[in-house]
Structures are given as structure tokens and as C-alpha cells.
Amino acid sequence: MTIAVDPSCLDSSDPGSISTEDARQRILASITPLESLEYLALRAALCRILGEDIRSPLAVPGHTNSAMDGYAVSSSDLPTTEARELSVVGSSFAGHPFNGTVKTGQCAQIMTGAVMPGGTDTVVMQEDTESVSEHRIRIDERHKAGQNVRQAGEDIRRGDTVVTRGHRLQPSDLGLIASLGISEVPVTRRPRVAFFSTGDELRSIGDPLAAGDIYDSNRYTLYGMLTRLGTDIIDMGVVKDTPEATLKAFRLAADNADVVITSGGVSVGEADYVKQSLTELGRIDFWKVAMKPGRPLAFGRLGDSWFFGLPGNPVSVMATFYLFVQPALRHLMGESTIDPLVLNARCESKLQKKAGRTEYQRGVLSSDRHGNLTVEKTGSQGSGILTSMSRANCFIVLPMEFESVERGMQVPVIPFSEFRV
DSSP states (O other): OOOOOOOOTTSSOOTTOBOHHHHHHHHHHHOOOOOOEEEEEGGGGTTOBBOSOEEOSSOBSSSOEESSSEEEEOGGGOOSSSOEEEEEEEEEBTTBOOOSBOOTTEEEEEOTTOBOOBTOOEEEEGGGOEEEETTEEEEOTTOOTTTTEEOTTSSBOTTOEEEOTTOBOOHHHHHHHHTTTOOEEEEEOOOEEEEEEEOTTEEOTTSOOOTTOEEOOHHHHHHHHHHHHTOEEEEEEEEOSSHHHHHHHHHHHHHHOSEEEEESOOSSOTTOOHHHHHHHHEEEEEOOBSEESOOOOEEEEETTEEEEEEOSSHHHHHHHIIIIIHHHHHHHTTOSOOOOOOEEEEEOSOEEOOTTSEEEEEEEEEEOTTSOEEEEEOSOOOTTOTHHHHSOSEEEEEOTTOOEEOTTOEEEEEEGGGGOO
């Protein structure tokens, strides 16, 4: 007689699971971005999320200036048929402009970035002139009016929005903002994220291992991913697999954090108390996603905090964090762009999967000698094989309807660099 069993991660599908896209949309729709702002010195704001638009208090460039070293002339003096001689009446340097006016038949030596002298609107490059004497040059008919000149305000006009709210500030942004004379910027506050691992088998680094014990790697992985993302971290260590310990940890985390993350304890084992405690203190919106690795993913509310219950297997922790937790945290911080770039690459490995779930296999993305993107898997794809993530630089995304991939087929990939920062 066949016994009745619950669906497991070995099954091709589970009617209680939701799709990865449904899970992602439900998470993002539930979370409201933080509104609290803090003002930081410009250098301290790198990689933070801008809380308000930045508008320019001045025009850039502030003055019409030369884009080349050469001679500033009036376009009316440009020859049309044969070369013409001009008198050099002065020089204009960056920071030291020529204060006179250039008249007909005259020109002024000018350096890159220097203010255009009065009476001039065109720059002839040094290389395109011929020296006649110490104060005279000759130019020919090859030149156009207005060439090699940067107009005042052609990059930024006064009052223009130069960086928009929700943008993650990059080094180029710091330079742009500094060029406007702005020394302090408003950014959204960092979300407070508490996390802990569950499992009596887990040991800290340096402790001896007894039979069945393992070192807790997930907290180090989570620490790294949360640090790079730019959150305030509350590491609560390893929590024992007892109802009392789990409940106490949840209460403490909810009192101190915007988001609570656990690894382990969200499956159907008898010693898994995360779901039980969460039901008592909050609510669960969903806890199974049709994906591999990472099917037992829980999302819900814990008091005033958002809760993510990640699986215990190391690869599943990283996959579910990158695909669900990270976009949620970036949305919470008010970041405007959270969708990763998805590329297509030629698969150099034969891949197998079961229809009915989306798989994220680990791969190495590169390019062939023709510049075409290629990808191959990083060996065994078990959810406990952390080396498959360490050696990889991308996810190979196999949609729900796929059952196999032959060598040479095009597959979607998400580079790990897209999960920043």
C-alpha cells in the first residue's frame, strides 16, 4: 500500500508553492520604503540611497570656455578661400582670463577650460595654426564657426535636477555633486537587519566538532551580503532548536530591527520552531516557492518588522537572499532601480531539471573569441555545495517549463555583479 506523503523539494511541483515572480511581487508590494533621512558629508554618502532630488545651484560650465588649447577668434575672421593672418593680442588661461576684447583681425591664445575672451566665439586648435612671428599666426579655410567651444550651461542649467531621489550614489555622482559646490546630501537611513541561525548542530568557528556538528557558515555569508548592501547589522548568533529560545530570539529581534532574517528552521521537521513562533508573534504570508534551490522560503510580518525565513542549506541561503531579500531591502531603502540585468548566453553544459519549478544553477559567464557570451555550470549543483557559489559568477536561470538544456542552447543568466554593491 502506498502511504500518503507531503510534497517535498524532490517533487517537480507543489500545489502549495507560489512562483518566484509571484513571491517577488508580493514581497515588494508589502514593503513601504523608509522615510527617515539623514544628512551626510559628501564623501560619507558613497553607496547610500539619495533621499531627495539634488538640483544645481549654478550652471555648468559657469562660463563659455575653450575645449582645446589654441587660439580664440571671431567666426567673422575665419577665411573661406585662402589663409589669413591674425594678430595675437593676449592670452586666456584657466583661472586667469583675458580681460580685453578681441577685435577684427585679432585673436587670443587660449588654454583648455579658459574663459572665451570678449569678441570671440570659435577656437582654432594649436596644431591647425602656423606661426608667422611672435605675435602673428596664420589660419586656413578648414574651420567652422563655434568649433571647440563649450557653452555656459550646456551640461547643467541652474535649477536642473542632476541626481534623482532613490539613486544609489556612485563615485561619479560624488564628483558631479562636488562640482556644484554641494558638501552635504540627504540619504535614507540604513535599515536595521537582525539575523540568526537555528540548529543544535551548529558550532562557532574555533569550537571543536562532535559527531554530526557543523560550523555555522550562513551567518558569515549573510554578514557579507548585508554589509555590501549597506545595512546596519544585528548578528544574534546561533539560536537553539527549542520553542522557548526561538520565541525569545524573535521578540528581541522584532524590538530592534526593521527586518529579521533567519536561516534554517522553515521546513517541516519536528524540531523546526521558526514557523510555530512566527505564527504566535506575527503572520506568514507564504512559505514555499516553486524554485530550486530555496523552496522553503518564508515571508511575513513579525510585530513591526518584516520577516524572511531562509532555508538552512548554504547555497539556498545565498540564492533566496539575492533573489528576494536583497530587492526587498533595496526597496525598503528607497532605491529606485532594483531589477537585475538578465542576459542571454550560449550554454556550454548539458543541464537537467524538473518542470514545474524555476531553477537557479550556478555558472561561470565568459565570452568566446568572437565576443559572444557563454556560460557553463560549476559542477555539482546540490544546495549544500557552497563551492558551486564560490566558483560561480552568475545564476543560470531555467524557467519552470524547462526540463533540459542541450549544449549550444541560449539560456538566461543573471551576473552576480548585478546583486552588488
